[in-house]
Amino acid sequence: MKYMLMMNTMKIGQGVPGWPQKDLQAHIGFMMGLNQELHERGELVSAEGLSFPDQAKLVRASSNGRPITDGIFPESKEFLAGFWIIDVDSPERAYDIAARISAAPGPGGAPLNLPIELRPVMSGPPPDML
Amino acid sequence: MSKPWDAASEQLLRELAPQVLGSVARRFHDFAAAEDAAQEAMIAAFRQWPQEGVPDNPRGWLIQVACRRMTDQLRSEIARRDRETAVAAEAETFSPTLEIEVDMDPDDTLILLFMCCHPALTPSSAIALTLRAVGGLTTAEIANAFLVPEATMAQRISRAKQTIKASGVPFRLLSPNERLERLPAVLHVLYLIFSEGYVSSTGSHLQRLDLAREAIRLTRNTKTLLPANPEVEGLLALMLLTDARRTARTGPDEELIPLDKQDRTLWDRAEISEGVELLTAALSKASVGLYQLQAAIAAVHDEAERVEDTDWPQILALYELLKRVAPSPMVTLNHAIAAAMVHGPARGFELLTALDGDPRLAGHYRLHAVRAHLLEKMGDHEAAIKHYRIAAARTTSMPERNYLIGQAALLTGD
Numbered sequence: 001m002k003y004m005l006m007m008n009t010m011k012i013g014q015g016v017p018g019w020p021q022k023d024l025q026a027h028i029g030f031m032m033g034l035n036q037e038l039h040e041r042g043e044l045v046s047a048e049g050l051s052f053p054d055q056a057k058l059v060r061a062s063s064n065g066r067p068i069t070d071g072i073f074p075e076s077k078e079f080l081a082g083f084w085i086i087d088v089d090s091p092e093r094a095y096d097i098a099a100r101i102s103a104a105p106g107p108g109g110a111p112l113n114l115p116i117e118l119r120p121v122m123s124g125p126p127p128d129m130l
Numbered sequence: 131m132s133k134p135w136d137a138a139s140e141q142l143l144r145e146l147a148p149q150v151l152g153s154v155a156r157r158f159h160d161f162a163a164a165e166d167a168a169q170e171a172m173i174a175a176f177r178q179w180p181q182e183g184v185p186d187n188p189r190g191w192l193i194q195v196a197c198r199r200m201t202d203q204l205r206s207e208i209a210r211r212d213r214e215t216a217v218a219a220e221a222e223t224f225s226p227t228l229e230i231e232v233d234m235d236p237d238d239t240l241i242l243l244f245m246c247c248h249p250a251l252t253p254s255s256a257i258a259l260t261l262r263a264v265g266g267l268t269t270a271e272i273a274n275a276f277l278v279p280e281a282t283m284a285q286r287i288s289r290a291k292q293t294i295k296a297s298g299v300p301f302r303l304l305s306p307n308e309r310l311e312r313l314p315a316v317l318h319v320l321y322l323i324f325s326e327g328y329v330s331s332t333g334s335h336l337q338r339l340d341l342a343r344e345a346i347r348l349t350r351n352t353k354t355l356l357p358a359n360p361e362v363e364g365l366l367a368l369m370l371l372t373d374a375r376r377t378a379r380t381g382p383d384e385e386l387i388p389l390d391k392q393d394r395t396l397w398d399r400a401e402i403s404e405g406v407e408l409l410t411a412a413l414s415k416a417s418v419g420l421y422q423l424q425a426a427i428a429a430v431h432d433e434a435e436r437v438e439d440t441d442w443p444q445i446l447a448l449y450e451l452l453k454r455v456a457p458s459p460m461v462t463l464n465h466a467i468a469a470a471m472v473h474g475p476a477r478g479f480e481l482l483t484a485l486d487g488d489p490r491l492a493g494h495y496r497l498h499a500v501r502a503h504l505l506e507k508m509g510d511h512e513a514a515i516k517h518y519r520i521a522a523a524r525t526t527s528m529p530e531r532n533y534l535i536g537q538a539a540l541l542t543g544d
Contacts, residue, residue, distance in 0.1 A: 001526070042255070042286025045278050087278050089252045122528040123277070 002045060002087045002121035003094040005101060007114060008078040009053060017052075019107055026105050034100060038086060043097075049082035085121065094118060132183030139184050143175055143192075144347075147266025150192040152238020155301050158200050161245065162291040165263055167199035168192075173268060237303050239264060240355045244304055246290075247316040250297045255290035256319045257326070262287055264351075265344055275339040276326070309356075317365050317421065320349050324369050342373055363412035364422030370405035371428035374398040386533040390437045402432045420456040423448055442471040459491040463500055475507035495524035499534060511541045 009015060016024055038044035056079065058070040084101070088094050098118050103111040133139075150171060155164035171192045185191040246260040261267045261275075273283035304312065327341025349366045356362050378392040409425045427448045434440040449465035462485055470478025482501060485491050502517035515538045522534035 039282065040285055040289070042258075042282050042284075042289055044282055087254070087276070087282070089254050120526045122526055122531065 001089075001091070001094075002085060002123050003091075004119045004121055005084040005086065005094070005098050006117040006119070007081050007083070007101060008117075009081040010112075010114070023105070023107050023109065026109060030104050034104075035084075038084070038097065043086050043088050043093075045085040045087050047082070047084040050080055053079040132185050134183050135180040139179060142184070142188060143172065143179070144266035145351075146189050146192055147172055148239040148242050148264045149189060150196055151263055152235060152242055153193050154196045154200060155242075156235070156238070157197070158204075159301070160200075161301055162288075162295050163200060163203060164196070165291060167196040167203070169262065169268070170199050171196040172266060176268070237355075239351065241301060241303055243316055243352060243355070244309065244312055245294060245299055245301070247312070247319040248294055248297065248299060249312070249315055250293050251290050253319070253322055255286055255293065256315075257323055258283060258286050259290040259294075260319055260348070261323065261344065265348055267339070267344070271339050275341050313356075313359070313361065316352070317361060320345055320352065321365060321368075321421070323348070324372075328372065342369070342376070345369060346373065358415070360412040360415040360417060361419040361421050363408045364419055364425050367405040367409040367412065368421050368425035368428055370401045370408070371425055371432050374401035374405065374432060380529070384529065385536075386529040388533070389431060394435060394437075397432065402429075405429060405432070418451070418455065420452070423452045423455060427452075440471075442468060446472045459485055459488045459494075460496070462488075463491070463496060467500060467503075470504055470507070475504040479504045479508065493524065495521040495530075495534075498524065502534075502537065506537075506541065514538075515541050 016027065019027070035044060035047050038047075053072065056072045058072050060068050060070075062068045084097075086094060086097060088097070095118070098116040102114050102116045104114070106112040147168065151164055151168035154167055155161045158164055174195050175188075175192060179185075242264050243260070246263050247256050251259065258272055258276075261272050262269065269284050269287060270280050272287075273280040276283065324342050324345035327343070327345055346366070346369050349362065349369060353359070353362045353366055374397050375389070375392060376398070378394065378396040379387055381387055405425065406429050409422065409429055412422050413426070427445055430441050430445050430448070446465070446468040449461065449468050452461050453465055463482070466478045466481035466485075469481055479501070482497065482504070485497060491497050498517045498521035502514045502521060505511075505514035505517060518534050518538035518541070522531050522538065525531050525534065
């Protein structure tokens with residue numbers, strides 16, 4: 001079963017841009033190691049980190065169908081920082097992975113304990129079997 | 131000398147895959163490495179045969195290529211470890227062509243099947259390894275079928291082989307008793323492959339490999355290897371009797387069409403009669419198992435020309451038997467549906483209360499979907515809409531979600 005795990009950006013002022021180099025490197029190293037482990041276990045479908053919210057745009061179609069782009073306001077809400085799509089044998093395994101991500105090291109190496117949103121991907125079991 | 135490549139050649143290649151692997155694994159006493167070598171031989175054949183034609187002795191060709199890979203690998207391994215040249219020479223003297231013909235053992239495929247469905251493996255690993263080692267599929271094809279990257283599937287397979295290696299399973303035929311004990315795990319893996327294929331046959335995944343067909347093929351082969359086993363026959367019958375409805379179960383926009391609304395003229399008569407025949411043979415034997423009973427239920431549905439001809443009392447009796455042989459909340463749920471068809475929706479609804487405290491089904495969309503359906507029949511549309519919507523929010527199947535939202539919409543008159 002496939003799940004998407006989503007991690008939001010941290011609050012303004014707490015995000016990675018303000019971290020000491022050593023802590024930043026430990027954080028990146030942790031994420032790389034985790035992705036490598038998920039890959040080796042044959043569980044990783046994909047993982048992407050997203051650009052900082054400064055580069056995000058809101059797009060709507062205008063009356064003639066052309067795009068209208070708008071800046072967004074990073075201060076106002078939470079933003080998706082990155083996501084993983086995993087394919088695992090049980091929901092419990094997905095929760096374990098999410099908890100690992102949540103405990104990624106932050107400043108001073110302390111676990112961040114960020115909330116990780118977990119959503120099943122719509123590829124579930126057939127309706128009239130079993 | 132060779133034959134031109136045609137549709138049957140691909141089939142032949144897949145049938146030969148486990149024989150090649152078996153032969154190489156036995157010769158080199160290394161299942162994991164042999165599996166890689168056999169896979170490479172398969173890929174080489176897929177590349178060469180369509181252009182050059184199918185060789186006269188296709189199995190010999192594959193074994194020879196696989197053995198060459200093995201010796202190459204062995205040699206580089208030896209070079210790497212800087213071992214005695216004597217060992218390298220031993221690998222060198224091996225001449226595959228002469229020994230191939232006497233080296234054919236029909237039990238190889240059976241050994242492989244039980245090995246790939248080893249209880250130490252997780253279901254997804256067992257499925258992947260079975261499709262590759264026994265089914266002769268390439269990693270790319272399996273990855274495509276499960277919509278994961280090829281590298282992910284390659285890792286899953288390699289990990290599965292490591293697990294087998296670590297658990298020290300020898301490459302040998304199991305005793306009849308061991309086989310009996312381990313057969314349910316094997317059948318479960320085949321069943322999972324089928325049901326995975328059954329999901330993917332709807333939705334926007336038409337380019338995917340047909341896993342339901344692969345499962346039927348593998349189960350057919352298993353039946354040849356374990357003749358007259360009633361549960362193997364039962365499983366094959368269940369697959370055929372379910373697969374027979376394949377074209378009728380989705381509409382032009384890939385929407386789900388439930389059993390009672392299907393155009394039964396679209397059902398595959400040949401699959402139904404083969405399924406029924408198998409089932410009849412299986413049921414005449416001593417024990418009645420899980421798959422035979424499910425197949426029997428599928429057969430009762432398939433044999434009704436119109437939905438109103440369905441013999442619900444018989445289906446109800448079969449579910450009662452199934453509740454005793456293999457109790458599970460899903461069986462209880464389906465039993466309640468059958469009871470509703472025989473004794474009215476209120477009776478079915480009443481039976482569902484038994485499931486309320488069951489943690490295995492707590493909050494499961496199916497329970498809400500069935501409740502909604504029975505409430506609709508009882509005329510309580512408001513409550514039915516509520517349960518259809520809860521079910522829609524909880525299912526992880528896209529066609530199912532669309533169907534459930536549609537049912538709620540019909541009742542609201544939208």
